[in-house]
Amino acid sequence: MSAGLLQVFPPIRHAFAYGSSILCKAPDPTRQLDFIFLVDSSLAWHQANLATNPQHYSAKAQALGADAIVKSASAAAGFHYNPYVALQGQMCKYGVVDKARAIADIKDWDTFYLSARMHKPVLDLISDSEVVQCQSLNLQRAVAVGLLTAPQTMSEEDLYLHISQLSYLGDPRLEAAGKLEAMVADNLSAFQQMYRPVFHQLRSAVGFEAGVVEVSSR
Numbered sequence: 001m002s003a004g005l006l007q008v009f010p011p012i013r014h015a016f017a018y019g020s021s022i023l024c025k026a027p028d029p030t031r032q033l034d035f036i037f038l039v040d041s042s043l044a045w046h047q048a049n050l051a052t053n054p055q056h057y058s059a060k061a062q063a064l065g066a067d068a069i070v071k072s073a074s075a076a077a078g079f080h081y082n083p084y085v086a087l088q089g090q091m092c093k094y095g096v097v098d099k100a101r102a103i104a105d106i107k108d109w110d111t112f113y114l115s116a117r118m119h120k121p122v123l124d125l126i127s128d129s130e131v132v133q134c135q136s137l138n139l140q141r142a143v144a145v146g147l148l149t150a151p152q153t154m155s156e157e158d159l160y161l162h163i164s165q166l167s168y169l170g171d172p173r174l175e176a177a178g179k180l181e182a183m184v185a186d187n188l189s190a191f192q193q194m195y196r197p198v199f200h201q202l203r204s205a206v207g208f209e210a211g212v213v214e215v216s217s218r
Contacts, residue, residue: 005087005088005090005125006035006037006125006126008052008053008087009037009049009052009053010039010044010045010048010049010052011039011040011045012037012038012039012126013038013039013040013099013126013128013131014037014038014099014102014124014126014127014128014131015035015036015037015038015124015125015126016035016036016122016123016124016125017033017034017035017122017123017125018034018035018036018117018120018122018123019034020034021033021034022121022122022123023120023121023183023186023187024183024186031091032083032084032091032092032093033087033090033091033092033093034092034093034094035092035093035094035095035125036079036094036095036096036097036114036117037094037095037096037097038097038098038099038102038128038131039096039097039098039099040098040099041098042069042070042073042078042080042096042097042098043066043067043070045096046066046069046070046080046096047065047066049096050062050065050066056082056085057069057082073096073097077097077101077105077111077113077114078097078098078101078102078105078111079095079096079097079113079114080095080096080097081093081094081095081096082094082096097114099128099130099131102114102131103130103131103134106118106131106134106135106137106138107134107137107138109141112167115138116166116167117167118135118138118139119138119139119142119163119164119166119167120164120183120187120191121187121190121191121193121194136198136201139194139195139198140198140201140202142163142166143159143163143195143198143199143202143206144202144205145163145166146159146162146163146166147159147206147213147214147215148215149162150162152214152215153212153213153214153215154212154213154214155211155212155213156192156195156208156211156212156213157184157185157188157191157211159195159213160184160188160191160195161180161181161184164180164183164184165180168180196208199213
């Protein structure tokens with residue numbers, strides 16, 4: 001999977017793949033690849049994309065136009081999704097959101113929609129320095145909330161599982177039993193790459209040794 005897959009689109013500031021398409025040990029080739037695109041102006045982006053890739057949109061969205069698409073998205077965490085899009089022979093789904101709206105959620109957990117997805121490993125295809133910086137803060141807060149709502153001492157893997165569960169609390173669509181556990185176990189090295197630098201950043205408040213994480217008593 002490479003950024004070359006995205007060359008058919010108008011300019012994108014930050015893009016990543018997420019979900020089972022990158023996290024499953026044996027991805028299902030019949031399932032869609034999932035992408036999120038952060039753009040400067042979703043209105044201008046959809047206007048350009050409707051002109052170059054109208055087949056990506058439903059007939060209703062094509063008829064209503066970019067203004068209606070953006071107005072509808074504003075009531076859904078700012079995202080508009082186009083599903084069942086064929087890119088280089090692979091079926092894909094992509095969500096588009098204003099970069100400013102995305103950063104508000106990553107920094108402030110405004111809707112907890114995008115920020116929670118970024119608590120789990122994602123595959124960056126196009127990187128924006130401001131988004132990367134905000135993501136560092138997002139992960140720090142995930143560790144803080146994870147430790148404050150769990151036992152004082154826990155295994156590193158259990159902490160990643162607890163953080164991954166945060167977005168499902170109170171949600172009737174809670175992942176099937178065992179699915180999140182398998183996802184964390186299968187991607188442990190990716191979680192470690194994400195979160196171990198955070199343990200170092202928070203070392204005055206978080207203890208970490210031999211795969212055990214704890215809230216410091218100092």
